[in-house]
Each structure stands twice: as C-alpha cells, then as structure tokens.
Amino acid sequence: MSTPPMLVAPLLEIRDLSVTYRGDAGPFDVVAGVTLDLAPGEFLGVVGESGSGKTQLLLALLGLNAGAVLRGSIRYRGAELVGARAATLNRVRGAKIAMIFQDPMTALNPYLSIGTQLTEGVRHHQGLSRAAARRRALEMLDAVHITEPERRLGQHPHELSGGMRQRVVIAMALITEPDIILADEPTTALDVTVQAQILTLLRELRTRTGVAVMLVTHDLGVIAEVADRVAVMYAGRVVETADVHTLFAHPRHPYTDALRRSVIPLSGALPARLPTIGGLPPNVAMLPPGCAFAPRCAYAFARCPTAPPPLSAVAAGHRKACYFEGTMAGRP
Amino acid sequence: MTAMRDTAGMADTAGMAPMLAAQNLSVRFAVPGTARWLRAVDDVSFTIGHGETLGVVGESGSGKSTIARAVLRLGPKAAGSVHFHGRDLLTLEGQELRAMREHLQIIFQDPLASLDPRMSVGEIIAEPLREFRPALDPASRRTQVLAMMDRVGLLPRHLNRYPHEFSGGQAQRIGIARALMLKPDLLVCDEPMSALDASIKSQIANLLKDLQQELQLSVLFIAHDLAAVRFSCERILVLYLGRVMEIGSRDTLFAAPRHPYTRALLDAVPIADPVLARAQRGEPLRGEIPSPLTPPSGCVFRTRCPLAEARCAAEVPELRRIEGSEVACHRA
Numbered sequence: 001m002s003t004p005p006m007l008v009a010p011l012l013e014i015r016d017l018s019v020t021y022r023g024d025a026g027p028f029d030v031v032a033g034v035t036l037d038l039a040p041g042e043f044l045g046v047v048g049e050s051g052s053g054k055t056q057l058l059l060a061l062l063g064l065n066a067g068a069v070l071r072g073s074i075r076y077r078g079a080e081l082v083g084a085r086a087a088t089l090n091r092v093r094g095a096k097i098a099m100i101f102q103d104p105m106t107a108l109n110p111y112l113s114i115g116t117q118l119t120e121g122v123r124h125h126q127g128l129s130r131a132a133a134r135r136r137a138l139e140m141l142d143a144v145h146i147t148e149p150e151r152r153l154g155q156h157p158h159e160l161s162g163g164m165r166q167r168v169v170i171a172m173a174l175i176t177e178p179d180i181i182l183a184d185e186p187t188t189a190l191d192v193t194v195q196a197q198i199l200t201l202l203r204e205l206r207t208r209t210g211v212a213v214m215l216v217t218h219d220l221g222v223i224a225e226v227a228d229r230v231a232v233m234y235a236g237r238v239v240e241t242a243d244v245h246t247l248f249a250h251p252r253h254p255y256t257d258a259l260r261r262s263v264i265p266l267s268g269a270l271p272a273r274l275p276t277i278g279g280l281p282p283n284v285a286m287l288p289p290g291c292a293f294a295p296r297c298a299y300a301f302a303r304c305p306t307a308p309p310p311l312s313a314v315a316a317g318h319r320k321a322c323y324f325e326g327t328m329a330g331r332p
Numbered sequence: 333m334t335a336m337r338d339t340a341g342m343a344d345t346a347g348m349a350p351m352l353a354a355q356n357l358s359v360r361f362a363v364p365g366t367a368r369w370l371r372a373v374d375d376v377s378f379t380i381g382h383g384e385t386l387g388v389v390g391e392s393g394s395g396k397s398t399i400a401r402a403v404l405r406l407g408p409k410a411a412g413s414v415h416f417h418g419r420d421l422l423t424l425e426g427q428e429l430r431a432m433r434e435h436l437q438i439i440f441q442d443p444l445a446s447l448d449p450r451m452s453v454g455e456i457i458a459e460p461l462r463e464f465r466p467a468l469d470p471a472s473r474r475t476q477v478l479a480m481m482d483r484v485g486l487l488p489r490h491l492n493r494y495p496h497e498f499s500g501g502q503a504q505r506i507g508i509a510r511a512l513m514l515k516p517d518l519l520v521c522d523e524p525m526s527a528l529d530a531s532i533k534s535q536i537a538n539l540l541k542d543l544q545q546e547l548q549l550s551v552l553f554i555a556h557d558l559a560a561v562r563f564s565c566e567r568i569l570v571l572y573l574g575r576v577m578e579i580g581s582r583d584t585l586f587a588a589p590r591h592p593y594t595r596a597l598l599d600a601v602p603i604a605d606p607v608l609a610r611a612q613r614g615e616p617l618r619g620e621i622p623s624p625l626t627p628p629s630g631c632v633f634r635t636r637c638p639l640a641e642a643r644c645a646a647e648v649p650e651l652r653r654i655e656g657s658e659v660a661c662h663r664a
Contacts, residue, residue, distance in 0.1 A: 192556065218530060221603060221604040223604075248604070270563065274563065276538060280499050
C-alpha cells in the first residue's frame with residue numbers, strides 16, 4: 001500500500017496493524033489492518049463511535065491491550081514496537097509516547113500528592129534529583145496554566161477541579177518531553193467551557209513544543225477545532241483519511257458524509273428532522289462479510305459484501321476504503 | 333418582581349394556564365458534618381406551556397438535574413411552588429402524589445441503568461399500565477404495549493428480550509415507550525441523548541420530537557448539549573450555580589444571546605466546520621464553575637465574567653426583560 005510522500009520521516013509508522021481478542025465464538029479483530037502515519041508535530045484526529053476501535057488503536061501503540069494479540073507493525077523512529085521486549089517498550093512509553101485518558105481521575109493516584117505523581121516520570125526515566133524534578137514540575141504546571149503551582153504540588157487529586165486535574169495529567173504527560181501525546185477523549189468528561197480551555201491548551205502546547213498529538217474522539221466538532229489531519233474509523237478499520245479541510249468539505253466515504261451531516265448546527269437553518277444513519281453500529285465479534293458499513297450505507301451495491309474494501313488513494317493525502325465511485329447526493 | 337418573571341409560556345397559550353408553573357423554586361442540601369446548607373437551586377421561576385418544550389442548560393453543578401428531581405418530587409423537599417393540574421406538587425403527599433405521578437414521566441440519561449435487568453421489555457413497558465390501569469385485561473394491555481413498541485421503533489420479537497440484549501439507542505427506545513405508555517402531560521427528559529453515539533443520537537432526537545408533537549407533550553428537557561437543545565426545545569433557560577441567567581425563545585437565545593454566560597457557553601461549543609472553527613477561535617471562558625458551598629457574592633457568574641465590574645460583586649442582578657428574553661445581568 002503506498003503512502004503519500006511526506007517531507008519528513010514519520011515519527012510513527014503503523015502498518016497493517018490488527019488487535020485480536022479471543023471470543024466465545026472464536027477470535028475477532030477490534031482493530032483490523034490499520035495503516036497510518038504520524039508526522040513530527042502533527043495533530044492527528046481519530047474519530048469514531050463506540051466499538052470503532054479508536055481507543056484500542058491508541059492502547060496498541062503503547063502495547064497496553066491486555067489479553068490481545070497484536071499483528072502488523074508499529075515503528076517509532078524506525079524501531080519496531082510490535083513484539084518488542086518490555087524493556088524496549090518501557091524506554092518508549094511514558095517517556096517518548098505519553099498518554100492522556102478520558103477521566104483524569106483514573107490516571108491519577110488518589111493517595112499521592114500532585115508533586116509526587118508529576119515528578120515520578122522524570123525521576124524514573126531521566127534520573128533527575130528531587131530538587132531538579134521539583135523545578136521541572138513547577139515549570140510544567142506553569143506551562144499548562146495552573147495557578148499557584150507551588151501550592152498544587154502538595155495537594156491531592158480530589159482537591160482539584162475536573163479541568164485542573166486534566167491539566168495536571170497533561171503536565172504529567174509533557175514532563176518527560178515526549179515526541180508524541182496520545183489523547184483518548186481527553187475532554188469528554190469535562191464541561192463545554194473547560195473543554196474549550198483544554199483544546200486551546202493542547203493546540204498551544206503543540207505549537208510551542210512541537211509535540212505530535214494523536215487525539216481520539218467521537219466528536220466531529222472537536223476534530224474540526226484541533227486536527228490537521230483526520231482518520232475516520234468504523235468497526236476496527238480506518239475508512240477514510242484526509243487533511244481536516246478536505247475531509248469536511250469533500251468527504252468520499254459515505255460514513256464520513258453521514259456523520260458530518262448528522263451534526264446539529266448551532267446557527268443558521270435548523271432542519272425539521274435530523275439526517276440519520278439507519279441501523280446500529282455493528283458488533284465487531286460478528287461483522288458482516290465485506291464492508292462493515294454496507295448494511296447501513298445508502299450507496300451500497302453488489303460488490304460491497306464481497307470483501308472489505310482496501311484503503312486506497314483518491315487524491316494526494318486522501319484515502320478511502322469504499323467501492324462506491326459516484327457522487328454522494330446527500331442520501332440519508 | 334415575581335410577577336414579571338417568565339410569562340412567555342403563558343403568552344404562547346393565549347390565556348390558558350401553563351401546564352407547569354414553578355415559582356421561586358429553591359432546593360438546598362445539608363452539608364454533612366457542618367451546620368451549613370448548600371443551595372443547589374436558588375429562587376428559580378419558569379413556566380412550561382401546553383405542548384411546549386423548555387430546555388434547561390448549564391454546566392455540571394448548575395442545578396439542572398436538581399430542578400428535574402424537585403419537579404418530580406424525587407429529591408429533598410424544595411421551597412417555593414410548582415403548580416401542575418391546579419395543585420402545588422410540592423405540597424402533595426401519599427395517595428395524591430402517587431395519583432399525580434401518572435401525568436408526570438421521566439426519561440433518564442443512562443438508558444440501561446434505568447431499566448430493571450430482571451424484567452423483560454414487555455414487562456417494563458407494561459408496568460405503568462399494571463400500576464395505574466389495574467382493571468385493564470391482559471389482552472388489551474398487550475395490544476397497547478405492542479402498539480407503543482411499534483411507535484418507538486421496537487419490533488414485536490423484542491417483547492420477551494431483556495435490557496442487556498439491547499444497545500444504548502434501543503434501550504432508550506424502551507425507556508421512551510415506558511414513559512409514554514400512560515400518555516403523560518409532562519415529560520421530563522434528563523440528558524436523554526448524551527450517552528448515545530452520534531449516529532444514534534439523531535434517531536432518538538427525531539423520535540422524541542415526533543412523539544412530542546404527536547402527543548402534544550409538555551417537556552422539561554435537561555441537557556448540556558446546546559445543539560441538541562436547539563433542535564428539541566422552543567424555549568431555553570440558562571442556569572449557572574443554581575440561578576437563572578437567561579430565559580428566552582430558542583431563536584432569540586441562539587441568534588442574540590444577552591447574558592455573557594450564554595454567549596460564553598455558545599462560543600465554547602466546538603463547531604464541526606474547520607473553516608468556521610478556525611476563523612471564530614477566541615479566548616475561552618476562564619476558570620470553572622465555583623463550589624456551590626462558597627458562591628460568589630452579587631452575581632454568581634462574576635468571577636468568570638469578562639464584563640464584571642464593581643456593582644456585580646455587590647448586587648444580585650434581577651431578571652429583567654430585554655427584547656423578548658429575560659436576563660439577569662447588570663451589563664446586558
């Protein structure tokens with residue numbers, strides 16, 4: 001499969017990655033044949049509904065899918081991570097590839113002070129002294145715009161608001177100066193005004209430090225606000241990928257088109273009825289043959305149930321996994 | 333002061349009394365271990381006309397769910413009055429309250445958690461009939477249940493299935509069927525779509541709107557998703573820290589928000605259009621909703637308000653009418 005030419009070598013090269021679990025009725029893939037690159041400093045948005053495999057994809061990049069079998073390849077700066085020894089993985093995860101979770105409380109230890117949790121990473125990965133680690137922690141709290149950083153170091157997670165906790169988690173992720181931040185629905189548990197603050201912060205940190213961000217969300221609005229490039233996932237596969245402007249202006253996969261049209265506008269004309277996607281998202285343990293979206297697709301034809309369509313180029317930097325070549329006429 | 337409050341619902345129904353009229357509603361909770369009280373809802377008045385949908389929006393901690401629970405008499409005893417069918421719901425007890433519940437129904441946020449896992453779908457939907465129409469013979473009950481299932485998009489073969497066999501969207505249809513079985517006059521929807529995936533959310537939003545119009549339901553619609561509220565509600569109440577910031581018609585409120593908090597909320601919603609999202613990028617609202625244990629003096633929003641001045645800390649702004657909306661702001 002050809003990849004669009006990039007000016008710089010990608011930081012992360014994912015090739016034909018599958019994550020397979022063993023089920024009662026045999027093995028099933030929660031991530032199936034995903035091929036994707038992440039360039040240095042890039043903000044990549046991954047959008048999908050529950051069960052689309054977007055979180056499993058992030059976990060796979062850190063080798064954290066408990067009980068699953070990984071196949072394919074994940075190269076970080078050329079080094080293979082699939083099948084790598086724990087020692088190799090541990091040099092990368094946390095230090096070079098950091099993760100931010102949806103619920104900051106699950107990422108924070110309720111018994112430890114913010115200071116202890118923040119400095120753990122640099123003391124472990126970089127061997128910094130207690131005093132140097134503390135200085136670094138203060139810098140980081142300042143970088144994520146936490147007020148009174150000195151006082152926060154001695155506080156515990158329950159003493160902070162939800163937005164402040166997520167800022168601490170971001171500070172923890174940044175403190176080892178990673179190349180990549182993986183963010184799994186980092187604003188879904190937050191109020192909309194706090195979400196706007198956190199998205200602004202992530203954008204600002206990317207610009208200032210050059211860190212690449214791979215952000216997973218179900219919200220196309222979040223994608224439109226922050227992403228440079230987007231991968232749309234459905235039933236474990238990437239079904240379309242393009243730069244953010246192309247994806248919203250000229251989607252080529254019927255699922256992307258339907259998702260985009262199901263967004264309720266905040267201004268302008270309000271439809272009497274919302275466009276919908278019929279049916280239900282599939283169970284990945286019991287996928288239909290061929291394209292998994294075909295049973296819900298307004299453009300499906302005889303070829304769709306034969307074999308899953310490959311992700312192929314429609315233009316430079318724009319790929320889709322769909323056999324339909326006509327013009328989408330806004331069908332529901 | 334209360335006389336001029338929120339009369340739009342009455343005006344809409346040309347002289348007819350509103351379906352529901354809440355006057356000076358306040359709910360407070362005792363703070364454990366102290367002699368203090370937390371004001372979750374503070375002096376809130378609103379009406380809902382016949383067949384009208386009122387949206388209540390605000391961030392977590394704004395008191396919107398507490399209002400719903402107070403109206404349904406599910407929380408602690410509230411102060412003020414809530415007139416419904418000529419009676420004050422807050423004063424009813426025992427048999428009278430139980431009789432009134434026939435006309436008041438609720439749809440919950442988490443559809444699966446709100447359904448008894450040991451009851452079949454048929455039993456769940458039939459339960460209100462068993463409770464309030466005990467004389468109905470089983471054959472007629474079954475006919476009514478099947479008709480309602482058909483109306484909400486459930487199939488006859490779902491009758492003997494159990495909640496865990498359903499996805500979130502299907503479970504919400506079961507909850508809707510149960511709530512509408514007795515043809516209530518007032519339906520309370522507490523975040524009915526926020527746990528659902530994008531492709532399912534619009535199906536449920538359409539269904540609720542169709543049923544509301546068909547049955548001429550009065551609806552109290554609690555949500556943090558402003559786009560969903562724009563689609564579903566004719567009038568909107570904006571709540572912050574238990575107080576009404578603004579009430580107005582949907583079109584006025586979305587096109588010309590008067591309160592700085594309403595404006596900030598609208599600005600914070602991510603726009604699913606990368607061109608607009610980038611063009612309209614502004615400074616997000618700072619800070620987070622303060623603790624209701626220590627509400628700011630004067631206007632509760634002033635600590636985050638970009639327009640706050642000395643007067644805002646000294647005087648609580650009363651709701652006043654500004655071009656069709658009612659706004660509690662000294663600077664509006």
